[in-house]
Amino acid sequence: MALDKDLDAFKDVQETKTVDATKKLRIGFIGCGWIAGSHIRSFKKQPDVEIVAGCDLIPGKAAAFFEKNGVEGVKTDYASHKEMLDDESLQLDAVTICTYNRQHAGPAIYALKKGINVLLEKPFTVTLDEAVEVCRAEKESGKLLSIGFQPRMDANMKMIKKIVESGELGRIYYIQTGGGRRQGIPFPFGTTFIEDETAGIGALGDIGCYSLDMVLNAIGYPKPLTVSGYKSAFFGKDPSYPPYVKAKHPEYAEKFGVDDFAAAFIRLEGGIILDFRIAWAMNLDTPGDTIIMGTKASLRIPSTECWNGSVGGPMTLYHNVCGEPTKTEIPIIPMKEDLFTLKVRTFLDAIKEGTEAPVPSSQILYNQAIIDGIAKSAAAGREIEIEIPEI
Numbered sequence: 609m610a611l612d613k614d615l616d617a618f619k620d621v622q623e624t625k626t627v628d629a630t631k632k633l634r635i636g637f638i639g640c641g642w643i644a645g646s647h648i649r650s651f652k653k654q655p656d657v658e659i660v661a662g663c664d665l666i667p668g669k670a671a672a673f674f675e676k677n678g679v680e681g682v683k684t685d686y687a688s689h690k691e692m693l694d695d696e697s698l699q700l701d702a703v704t705i706c707t708y709n710r711q712h713a714g715p716a717i718y719a720l721k722k723g724i725n726v727l728l729e730k731p732f733t734v735t736l737d738e739a740v741e742v743c744r745a746e747k748e749s750g751k752l753l754s755i756g757f758q759p760r761m762d763a764n765m766k767m768i769k770k771i772v773e774s775g776e777l778g779r780i781y782y783i784q785t786g787g788g789r790r791q792g793i794p795f796p797f798g799t800t801f802i803e804d805e806t807a808g809i810g811a812l813g814d815i816g817c818y819s820l821d822m823v824l825n826a827i828g829y830p831k832p833l834t835v836s837g838y839k840s841a842f843f844g845k846d847p848s849y850p851p852y853v854k855a856k857h858p859e860y861a862e863k864f865g866v867d868d869f870a871a872a873f874i875r876l877e878g879g880i881i882l883d884f885r886i887a888w889a890m891n892l893d894t895p896g897d898t899i900i901m902g903t904k905a906s907l908r909i910p911s912t913e914c915w916n917g918s919v920g921g922p923m924t925l926y927h928n929v930c931g932e933p934t935k936t937e938i939p940i941i942p943m944k945e946d947l948f949t950l951k952v953r954t955f956l957d958a959i960k961e962g963t964e965a966p967v968p969s970s971q972i973l974y975n976q977a978i979i980d981g982i983a984k985s986a987a988a989g990r991e992i993e994i995e996i997p998e999i
């Protein structure tokens with residue numbers, strides 16, 4: 609049985625808004641590496657944006673980045689994000705922070721304290737303490753902070769939330785989420801993802817944050833209470849891991865300082881159990897689809913081969929019709945616009961309209977609390993309570 613798609617229900621993300629380009633927002637880039645490329649392509653499409661500055665810790669990298677991306681007149685002669693943010697002549701409205709994980713909190717706090725709106729790449733931070741500090745800086749500043757979870761913009765992701773909120777599933781009591789890649793440690797373009805001093809967390813933060821967001825956002829981000837977590841790095845630390853050998857970089861095994869697999873059993877407020885597993889590398893195709901089990905129906909969301917937080921195919925609703933077990937397929941909704949562009953556009957609209965951040969830190973704080981809890985529980989070798997300080 610197939611459900612008809614109701615594309616009108618997703619007008620909010622499918623419709624192209626008319627943008628008032630009379631007032632331009634002045635944007636700066638912090639970090640000009642790989643993902644900044646996706647950001648600049650999306651910012652360049654916006655008629656109400658002027659990219660005025662950019663910085664990178666590596667001398668010359670910012671200037672080369674803007675030249676390569678065909679953006680002229682951008683000030684880049686800054687040795688650090690602080691120098692750029694201190695330059696009041698820039699009159700920045702917002703910055704996009706595209707630095708590696710360990711450099712998320714510092715630049716975000718500094719920018720917010722300067723009264724500048726922030727789009728911050730995921731994962732939010734490395735530790736819960738850092739996330740709390742960023743949230744406090746946001747609160748004090750009254751400025752907007754949005755976390756870069758572009759899968760949120762996907763109509764299919766919105767469909768999951770819509771199904772949950774409709775009550776179709778009844779009371780939700782158990783959720784399994786996660787995903788993984790068979791040989792997908794992200795190293796070929798450098799080692800900032802795999803070294804502890806730059807990344808701080810591995811698969812757990814990099815792609816685990818998406819899996820958590822997929823389900824937590826759907827169920828309204830209940831508070832996490834306890835966690836029993838595990839993490840390992842058998843593949844990342846192995847010089848004979850085939851992609852290292854193929855790339856002639858067996859020494860990356862020595863540099864590998866984060867996790868390549870994590871799993872956890874989490875209790876959420878409201879009596880919901882969350883069973884989670886995530887892998888950058890494993891001898892398996894997938895550690896399982898995402899499932900949301902309810903008293904009236906359950907939803908299966910297929911995983912993807914290269915886990916990146918997206919819906920891997922048509923979802924299936926398992927419910928009863930006239931008492932008979934029935935399966936209903938929910939087709940994939942095609943997106944008209946790419947998710948990065950929607951992530952940037954919704955951030956700019958929220959600044960201009962004074963509305964809530966598209967991906968608010970108050971929600972992602974709970975996501976980060978789980979990631980932090982998994983790391984702490986894994987280190988302690990037992991279940992721990994998750995304590996989230998007041999902001």
Ligand SMILES: NC(=O)c1ccc[n+]([C@@H]2O[C@H](COP(=O)([O-])OP(=O)(O)OC[C@H]3O[C@@H](n4cnc5c(N)ncnc54)[C@H](O)[C@@H]3O)[C@@H](O)[C@H]2O)c1
Pocket residue numbers: 638639640641642643644663664665666669688689706707708709711715729730731756757758798800814
């Ligand atoms: N949303 C997504 O789909 C997505 C995809 C990939 C990466 N990311 C995230 O983006 C972030 C960056 O990833 P990447 O692949 O671009 O890494 P990268 O190493 O290619 O780029 C990061 C850049 O930031 C610079 N940098 C670090 N600290 C800085 C500071 N304080 N001031 C100025 N520059 C600084 C580095 O020198 C480097 O050039 C990571 O946190 C990652 O999780 C998100």
